[in-house]
Amino acid sequence: MPTEAGGAGDHLYLVDGSGYIFRAYHALPPLTRADGTPVNAVLGFSNILARFLSDLDSGDRPTHLAVVFDAGRTTFRNEIYPDYKAHRPPAPEDLVPQFALIREATHAFNVAAIEVEGFEADDVIATLAVEARRRGVRCTVVSSDKDLMQLVGGPVDMLDPVKIRRIGPDEVVEKFGVPPEKVVDVQSLMGDSVDNVPGVPGIGQKTAAELINLYGDLDTLLARAGEIKQPKRRENLQTHADLARVSRELVRLKADVPLPLGFDDLKVRPLDGALLLPFLEQNDFKSLRSKLGGRVTSALAGAANRAADAAAGPPPAPAPETPGTADYVTVTDEAALAAWIARARAAGTVAFDTETTSLDAMQAELVGFSLAIEAGRAAYVPLRHRPRGGLALDGDVPAQIPFERALDLLRPLLAADDVLKIGQNLKYDMLVLRKYGIAIAPLDDTMLISYALEGGAHGHGMDELAGLHLGHETVKYDAVTGTGKDRIGFDEVSIADATRYAAEDADVTLRLHAALKPRLFRERVATVYETLERPLPQVLIEMEAAGILVDRAELARLSGDFAHRMSEMEGEIHALAGRSFNVGSPKQLGEILFDEMKLPGGKRMKTGAWGTGADVLEDLADQGHELPRKILDWRQLAKLKSTYTDALQGQINPATGRVHTSYALASTSTGRLSSTDPNLQNIPIRTEEGRKIRRAFVAAPGHVLMSADYSQIELRLLAHIAGIDSLKAAFARGMDIHAMTASEVFGLPVEGMDPMVRRRAKAINFGIIYGISAFGLANQLGIPQGEASAYIKRYFERFPGIRAYMEATKETAHRQGFVTTVFGRKCHVPGINDKSAARRAFMERAAINAPIQGSAADIMRRAMIRMPAALKAAGLKAKMLLQVHDELVFEVPEDEVEATRPVVIKVMEGAALPAVDISVPLVVEAGTGRSWAEAH
DNA sequence: ACACTCACG
DNA sequence: GACGTACGTGAGTGTA
Known part of the structure; x- marks a missing residue:
């Protein structure tokens, strides 16, 4: 023809x-x-x-x-x-x-x-x-x-x-x-x-x-x-x-x-077990699986990929292969690296992962990196591996590409706007590479894609995702480095082990991307991913890299003060107990209070030990017992000392003199961030003693800290989402919402409201957001459960729309297994159809709370994503340092404070727009001061 | 490793 | 009538 x-x-x-x-x-x-x-x-x-x-x-x-x-x-x-x-x-x-x-x-x-x-x-x-x-x-x-x-x-x-x-x-x-x-x-x-x-x-x-x-x-x-x-x-x-x-x-x-x-x-591609087997498994297609039998190799086994090579022509063979890992190669010469980079550019897509000396990105030094362009084949590029214990044994460490030379080859690829970089938790890699002047864009993050698809349903770490979507058990980091005192740095891991581990990471990431990315559109979370997830790593690395200045001397002073007072208290406590014991041991304390002193009202935990939580001790103190009060005071100081004044000093980065937290993007079921190493989202504020810790968080010389927080954002969102006209009107008029609730529920005028009555209404308002129960409210307010029941009944009579919202939300959660925020984020509630009534009720309350907490989290994400550009456009040098759910903390040059304030407020108050027009005004309040305590 | 306790929104 | 409860987190300490 x-x-x-x-x-x-x-x-x-x-x-x-x-x-x-x-x-x-x-x-x-x-x-x-x-x-x-x-x-x-x-x-x-x-x-x-x-x-x-x-x-x-x-x-x-x-x-x-x-x-x-x-x-x-x-x-x-x-x-x-x-x-x-x-x-x-x-x-x-x-x-x-x-x-x-x-x-x-x-x-x-x-x-x-x-x-x-x-x-x-x-x-x-x-x-x-x-x-x-x-x-x-x-x-x-x-x-x-x-x-x-x-x-x-x-x-x-x-x-x-x-x-x-x-x-x-x-x-x-x-x-x-x-x-x-x-x-x-x-x-x-x-x-x-x-x-x-x-x-x-x-x-x-x-x-x-x-x-x-x-x-x-x-x-x-x-x-x-x-x-x-x-x-x-x-x-x-x-x-x-x-x-x-x-x-x-x-x-x-x-x-x-x-x-x-x-x-x-x-072009025809051969069957790939990594793609096919999880699909057959998920859909219970057992007969089809046995029918296909030998035509499908097991996930990641590599045979399918070699078959692909046979069909598509000879493999490019960019580097010599390390024995025993046919599909994973170690790249140790410049020409081979250049060839991989050229292939990545031609493909337009590359999975990328770094290996470093530390899990703390701010302290980590790059040890090597891995690349994958097609499933089943990946390269590890060792850069700074050294012999175990620093002793060079003959042939232990082969030549590696000179560090700077490799980075010069890598840099343009990771910045190329026509090459998509795929990673798992790329925020980490971006932070590590930032100090070498390497940026990563554009990017796709498999962790964030998974989070947008299935947030709340399970974790989003690579090992878990590989098991879930690829049916593959990954090589574990601990297996390569060891654990405990025998743990070695990744730079001491043998290059063969490192290649096995690191190349697999890139390979698995690429496969996860292929499995998950197409689902974003189909499952209607593409916009969530694009607007609420994908832009955040860039914003967060700047915040994490900036860190916040902490006054070590102030912390040390506080620590000494706390230690002194604690030891005085210990003497009194031992005297009251009639013997000496470890005040920090709940077990010993429980025995003293309930076995020896025979105080009333002791309850056992599920392990059989006496419960000695603050609520229990508070009850006993109210009955006039001296010891529980002293224990409570001691515990407060012990907590402040160990978790804050002492631990925080050790968290000061020696290179920057500042504290750099790490924000987890995919750890909560609602879309909130969390903060670790150290957690800067739970710095004390509620008590006078605790507040002192905040005095140690200070601005750099010539700067002040600005704290801007959303006022009552969750209650405002509740009014919007549930469509409660009276609440919306109250917010529109700028009313005291707790007093207004008290007035409605207890039938009293807002003017001259008894503070105790207002306090009860405030507890009800919080309870509503949490999926109220009479037990919970009674516990919170220290009132009989019957009384709490009556409050709730009256509340729902005044706001029937809230009850309707709660019922509708529960129904949605039962039917589809997730609820959504106003921006379409899915918050999964696994176990909501559990056979245990207790577990069901628990998940129902979580389902009621999630759209509210999650919508607030989404609004905050949008504000954070827009903030750097807004500040830059206004010619301002303010830096965003911290996020505490409804609060942002900035470091602002002293002479730019008044110019910065309206920009920050405008971005935050308008953060929902234009995607969603919240039918209640969002109000942001901003304060400034030398320290976080003053700024608040 | 887990339970307990407690810091925050 | 029983179930065991406020929603979401992370960290330090004691104990097994």
């Missing part, structure tokens, strides 16, 4: 996925997997795909393959003719959830899937068929849809998967009575009742073919319609000529659809 000259024997198969879906659905009885999701169409589709792939193996082998789907119900054809496909019934209810799974199936079988918004699958197929024809490549359209027959001809044919027969020009003539190029004209006349294409009344397929054969084409026919002898037929053609032309526009396939993938992206 002359057309094969340009294609060099290539053969493209285009599978009409949408057709397959309906056929699979109707061919199989209703089936569900373990979690109740219907999967009959998914199984049918997977079976067809598997059979199709194996059949083709034996005979007419494809070199290129794509499954094409319809993207949605409306296309450009609806603009031409609004009634197009209007009579189509909606998809059956139990088919709807299977559409996304079928796309997953395609991915799992390692087959390219294409869908383009605004076009039908047929148009995409037409575009690719025309491209194949242009290239002189053989092309087979796999479908039994007659609308596609217009594409047949030259190198393009069809394969009817129902009848399993090839359709060439002869078969088209057989079906339509005209050759393929005239099919459109015939269809324009005959119309299509299924798709609601009008055609010309009174003309069926026979007549249409006869007319087109006689006149040659539709335009000629319409122009010469007057010559037709049959009066009815002539009249219809003349009056409905426009219908025929519109029909032609509907029937004719568009061959110029913009495609997301190029021709080369459709």
Whole structure:
């Protein structure tokens, strides 16, 4: 065949996925997997795909393959003719959830899937068929849809998967009575009742073919319609000529659809166990799995990838391979590194990971890095490995690429805006590389993608995700470095071990990205990821790198003061107890109070030990016992000393003289950040003694600290989300919301409100946010449960909308397993359908709280993301240092304080806009001072 | 490693 | 009627 000259024997198969879906659905009885999701169409589709792939193996082998789907119900054809496909019934209810799974199936079988918004699958197929024809490549359209027959001809044919027969020009003539190029004209006349294409009344397929054969084409026919002898037929053609032309526009396939993938992206890839096995597992497709048997290698085993190499030509072999790790290579010379970087640039995507001397990014030195470009193959580039214990044994440490030289090669790749860098918790890598003048952008972070998809459902560490999505047990960090006193630095790990560990990290990250990224859109959290997750690492590394200045001398002074007072107290405590004991031991204390002194009201913990929590001791103190009060005072100081004044001194970074916390982006179930090493989100403030700690957090010389916090943000969001008009009005008027609640619940005027009554209302307000219970409120206020019940009852009578919100939220949580914030973040509540009533109730309260706490967290994220640019645009040098959930702390040059304040307030107050217009004003208050205590 | 306690929003 | 409770975190200490 002359057309094969340009294609060099290539053969493209285009599978009409949408057709397959309906056929699979109707061919199989209703089936569900373990979690109740219907999967009959998914199984049918997977079976067809598997059979199709194996059949083709034996005979007419494809070199290129794509499954094409319809993207949605409306296309450009609806603009031409609004009634197009209007009579189509909606998809059956139990088919709807299977559409996304079928796309997953395609991915799992390692087959390219294409869908383009605004076009039908047929148009995409037409575009690719025309491209194949242009290239002189053989092309087979796999479908039994007659609308596609217009594409047949030259190198393009069809394969009817129902009848399993090839359709060439002869078969088209057989079906339509005209050759393929005239099919459109015939269809324009005959119309299509299924798709609601009008055609010309009174003309069926026979007549249409006869007319087109006689006149040659539709335009000629319409122009010469007057010559037709049959009066009815002539009249219809003349009056409905426009219908025929519109029909032609509907029937004719568009061959110029913009495609997301190029021709080369459709190259056939072999089955990959890492993709396929988790999918089969998840959907309980056991029979299919055994059927595929030997064709699928186990996850990450590498055989599939070597098969891929065999099919796609020889591997680039960029570096010598370390024995025993066929797919993971160690790169120790510049040329090999340059080759990997060139391949990454060509691919446009690279997974990246760093190995360092410390888990603390601010202290860490780079030891090496790893790259992965395609699943199953990765490189580790050691840079600063040294022999164990500093003793160079012969051949222990091979040559490594000079450090600066490697960084110079790496730097432009990580900054290249046409190469996507994929990492797992890239904030860490960015912080490590920051000091070498290396930035990473653009980026995708698998941890954050997982968090956007399944926040609250499970952790998002790489080991956990690998097990979950790839069915793969990763090499553990501890296994490589050892633990405890025998732990060695990563720079002392042997290069072979390091390669095994580090290259796998990059490989797994790349695979996780392939598994998770496509789900963002399908599961409607792409915007959450793009606006609330993806931009944050850049913002946070600047905050973490800035750190905050802590006055070590002040902490030491406080520590000495606390120690002195504690030892005095200990003497008194031992005297009151009648013997000496470890005051810090809850066990010994419980024995003294309840066994020896026989004080009343002792309750045991679930371990059988006496409970000695603050609430218990507080009760005893209120009854007039001296010892519990002293213990409480001692404990307060002990806590302040050990956790704050002492530990914090050790957290001062010797290089910067400042304290650099680390913010966890994906550790909470609601979207909040958390702070560790040290936790700067729980620095004391509630008591006078504790507040002293804040005096030690100070601004650098010439600067002040500015603290800006959202006022009552969660109650405001509750009013917005639950739609409580009276609460909204109160906030709009700037009222004291707790006093207003007290007035409503207790029927008293706001003027001259008793502070104790207001306190009770405040507790109720907090309780509401937490998913109130009479027990909890009673405990909080120290009142009988019956009284608390009465308060709650009255509250709900005054605000029935709140109860309605709570019930609706619980119902949503039970039905879908997650609740959402106003920005669409999903907060999963696993176990909400648990058999334990206690656990269910617990998760229900969490579900009530999550949209409120989570929406506030989202607003704060938006403010933080916008803040650096807003400050920069205003020409201000203020630096954002800390975030404490509803508060931001800045370090501001003294002479810019008054210019900075309105910028900060404006960004924070407007942070929800324009995405969401909160129907209650958000109010931010900002204070300044030399120390955090003063600024607050 | 886990329980307990307690610091914050 | 029983279930055991306020929502979300992290860290230090004691104890097994």
